[in-house]
Amino acid sequence: MFYLSLTLLLIAIFLFWQSDRQRKRSGLPGGRVIYSDMNEWGRVQKPLYDSTTRLTGKPDYLVERHGKIIPVEVKSGRAPEAPYDSHIYQLASYCYLVHKEMGKRPPYGIIHYRNRDFAVDYTPELESALLDILTEMRRDGRRKTVACSHNLPARCRGCGYNEICDQRLA
Numbered sequence: 635m636f637y638l639s640l641t642l643l644l645i646a647i648f649l650f651w652q653s654d655r656q657r658k659r660s661g662l663p664g665g666r667v668i669y670s671d672m673n674e675w676g677r678v679q680k681p682l683y684d685s686t687t688r689l690t691g692k693p694d695y696l697v698e699r700h701g702k703i704i705p706v707e708v709k710s711g712r713a714p715e716a717p718y719d720s721h722i723y724q725l726a727s728y729c730y731l732v733h734k735e736m737g738k739r740p741p742y743g744i745i746h747y748r749n750r751d752f753a754v755d756y757t758p759e760l761e762s763a764l765l766d767i768l769t770e771m772r773r774d775g776r777r778k779t780v781a782c783s784h785n786l787p788a789r790c791r792g793c794g795y796n797e798i799c800d801q802r803l804a
């Protein structure tokens with residue numbers, strides 16, 4: 635069960651990565667630059683799990699602030715102008731899991747890039763978009779083939795499925 639959930643999360647992250655253009659259409663929150671004190675951050679020991687969605691994942695850190703628990707996702711690269719959609723959805727997954735497992739809904743999560751931190755509000759709209767993607771992912775998981783959703787050869791070159799994918803562009 636754990637490995638199935640882990641696989642689901644990996645597929646979810648892959649789909650989130652592909653969903654950049656979708657977010658621009660749906661108007662999800664972008665993120666605001668904040669200062670965050672890394673000394674407050676606590677490492678997460680074990681993955682969080684939600685049995686309803688079978689989603690699992692482990693944020694890099696959790697921060698307790700004013701009685702709320704805030705997940706933190708660390709990215710090694712420099713900050714883009716605004717957080718990537720894939721990063722927003724990944725963070726939303728952690729907000730969702732924190733809410734389900736710990737019973738406290740995070741008002742926002744933090745994406746920590748090398749040179750900048752962004753707070754991303756965990757809005758009902760973001761949660762709903764996340765659940766839509768998980769539903770889509772489950773539906774696609776039952777299909778024998780899923781149409782490629784992008785036109786980016788570079789993405790295929792860096793994809794772990796390149797060797798076996800009959801839709802690869804490069």
Ligand code: SF4
Binds near residue numbers: 791793802803
């Ligand atoms: S190789 Fe296939 S699965 Fe990977 S990005 Fe390209 S089309 Fe998508």
